[in-house]
Amino acid sequence: MANDETSLALDRGRRKFLNWFLSTTAGAFFISVAYPLSRYLIPPVVEESTAGTVTLSIKPNDLKANTGQIFRFGSVPAILVKDTHGELKAFSAVCTHLACIVQYRSDINHIWCACHNGHFDLNGRNVEGPPPKPLEQFVVNVRAEQIVVNKRG
Amino acid sequence: MEYESPKRGKLWLWLDERIGLSDLAKVAKKKEVPIHRHTFWYYFGGMTLFLFMIQVATGILLLLYYRPSAGEAFESIQFIMTEVEFGWLVRSLHSWSANLMIFAMFVHLFSALLLHAYRRPREMTWLSGSGLMGLSLGFGFTGYLLPWNELAYFATRVGTEIPGILPVIGPFLRRLLRGGEDVTGATLTRFYGIHVAILPAIATVILGLHLFLVQKHGMSRPPSAGKNHDEQKSMPFFPNFFLRDLVGWLCALGLLAALAAYYPAELGRKADPFQPAPIGIKPEWYFMAMFQTLKLLPSHILGVEGEFLGVLGFGLVGVILIAMPFLDRQAVQGKISSRLAAGFGLALIVYSVMLTYLGYTMSPTK
Numbered sequence: 001m002a003n004d005e006t007s008l009a010l011d012r013g014r015r016k017f018l019n020w021f022l023s024t025t026a027g028a029f030f031i032s033v034a035y036p037l038s039r040y041l042i043p044p045v046v047e048e049s050t051a052g053t054v055t056l057s058i059k060p061n062d063l064k065a066n067t068g069q070i071f072r073f074g075s076v077p078a079i080l081v082k083d084t085h086g087e088l089k090a091f092s093a094v095c096t097h098l099a100c101i102v103q104y105r106s107d108i109n110h111i112w113c114a115c116h117n118g119h120f121d122l123n124g125r126n127v128e129g130p131p132p133k134p135l136e137q138f139v140v141n142v143r144a145e146q147i148v149v150n151k152r153g
Numbered sequence: 154m155e156y157e158s159p160k161r162g163k164l165w166l167w168l169d170e171r172i173g174l175s176d177l178a179k180v181a182k183k184k185e186v187p188i189h190r191h192t193f194w195y196y197f198g199g200m201t202l203f204l205f206m207i208q209v210a211t212g213i214l215l216l217l218y219y220r221p222s223a224g225e226a227f228e229s230i231q232f233i234m235t236e237v238e239f240g241w242l243v244r245s246l247h248s249w250s251a252n253l254m255i256f257a258m259f260v261h262l263f264s265a266l267l268l269h270a271y272r273r274p275r276e277m278t279w280l281s282g283s284g285l286m287g288l289s290l291g292f293g294f295t296g297y298l299l300p301w302n303e304l305a306y307f308a309t310r311v312g313t314e315i316p317g318i319l320p321v322i323g324p325f326l327r328r329l330l331r332g333g334e335d336v337t338g339a340t341l342t343r344f345y346g347i348h349v350a351i352l353p354a355i356a357t358v359i360l361g362l363h364l365f366l367v368q369k370h371g372m373s374r375p376p377s378a379g380k381n382h383d384e385q386k387s388m389p390f391f392p393n394f395f396l397r398d399l400v401g402w403l404c405a406l407g408l409l410a411a412l413a414a415y416y417p418a419e420l421g422r423k424a425d426p427f428q429p430a431p432i433g434i435k436p437e438w439y440f441m442a443m444f445q446t447l448k449l450l451p452s453h454i455l456g457v458e459g460e461f462l463g464v465l466g467f468g469l470v471g472v473i474l475i476a477m478p479f480l481d482r483q484a485v486q487g488k489i490s491s492r493l494a495a496g497f498g499l500a501l502i503v504y505s506v507m508l509t510y511l512g513y514t515m516s517p518t519k
Contacts, residue, residue, distance in 0.1 A: 043339065079429075097452075098314040099311065099314040101430050102429060102430075114429065114431060114517065115430050115434055116444075116448040126452060130459055132460065
């Protein structure tokens with residue numbers, strides 16, 4: 001009798017150990033698949049162009065007053081605007097609402113986003129429509145017939 | 154009534170012994186379709202399935218010529234549209250059938266919602282259907298980018314920016330979706346993989362579950378029907394209802410062929426990440442109501458960014474829709490939760506139709 005009980009208890013112990021062992025193995029197997037899979041799905045970080053200064057291919061006189069032009073600021077689009085007084089200004093061309101690319105509208109002297117009708121004035125301020133923040137403004141310098149755009153600060 | 158088995162040929166008997174055809178025939182005979190004044194709405198589930206099958210077939214054909222890279226995608230579709238014989242037809246069918254499928258699915262969803270078909274024991278059918286709706290919208294969104302044209306490029310910029318609004322996980326989700334910080338060729342190959350492999354694999358499983366559950370429970374008889382004796386009638390699914398289904402499929406096919414032949418899919422201009430978004434840019438019609446909502450929301454509402462509140466609102470509507478079987482547990486005529494559920498469905502339809510109408514009619518520059 002006592003022997004039977006001992007062997008039953010021993011059986012239970014073995015069963016418990018086996019269950020623990022198998023579930024740990026299954027868990028380890030799951031993790032060893034899930035971890036590399038999830039790491040694979042996350043795209044690797046590519047070195048962003050951290051250009052702080054860009055010299056444009058456009059000459060100051062190529063751009064007429066009251067017009068705008070998209071240019072590459074490193075890997076991101078930016079917009080160069082010549083206002084009605086002939087002053088050059090540059091901003092990030094990525095709308096602060098949902099990241100569409102803005103354009104200059106000469107009919108209302110606004111920088112405008114066609115996607116959700118966002119308006120910015122020529123200081124980059126969000127003046128109408130859904131954009132929550134102003135456009136980042138860059139510093140424009142004209143040196144010997146060349147336009148040089150710098151990040152602020 | 155005992156069903157009298159018809160005389161079977163040798164081939165049928167041979168196959169029956171090996172794969173059990175008579176068991177399958179029994180399963181097909183089991184389902185009855187209720188007949189009442191709302192029976193019409195039952196056809197839209199099958200129609201969605203039919204259009205999905207067309208999507209699979211035409212999608213496989215498009216794979217033979219399509220090249221998923223930023224340098225070649227647009228050109229390969231130009232090639233399909235102009236050089237490949239009947240290429241225009243295959244692509245137009247794929248594009249139109251996608252739209253009709255989403256439409257049929259919306260009709261199916263809203264009829265199930267308004268007729269309270271989600272009630273016990275069909276909660277899982279509703280949940281799997283919700284999953285299929287999410288997948289279909291995912292198919293639409295990822296497929297829209299593949300031609301790599303201007304519209305597609307900006308729709309994807311906006312669409313992938315939306316989860317980016319969420320606090321904490323937003324930027325991570327955006328990067329995961331785009332395959333990088335920006336919408337580039339990496340996004341195109343990622344969307345291609347999602348569109349032709351990941352979504353179809355998941356859709357096959359969930360669709361199988363959905364169809365199994367429909368077969369298991371049969372169609373739901375709406376609580377509003379069946380009070381009088383006339384509305385207790387039913388017909389066998391196979392072949393009676395199935396043949397009627399086929400008539401519906403034939404109508405859908407006719408409409409699809411006419412649309413594809415008279416209004417072939419357009420391609421537009423190739424995407425250029427250094428050009429402003431074109432004036433009058435629009436998403437697919439089924440995202441129009443959301444697009445227009447985001448356009449009309451002011452930049453800040455009570456100090457919170459308008460777009461954030463908008464996205465939160467879309468999420469809330471989605472959660473209520475998915476959780477409907479649990480919010481309206483025992484739909485019975487006249488019960489307040491059922492009335493609220495129907496009101497919610499109707500309000501959602503009216504809101505979407507209105508905003509979609511505004512989206513197509515408001516001046517894009519004002």
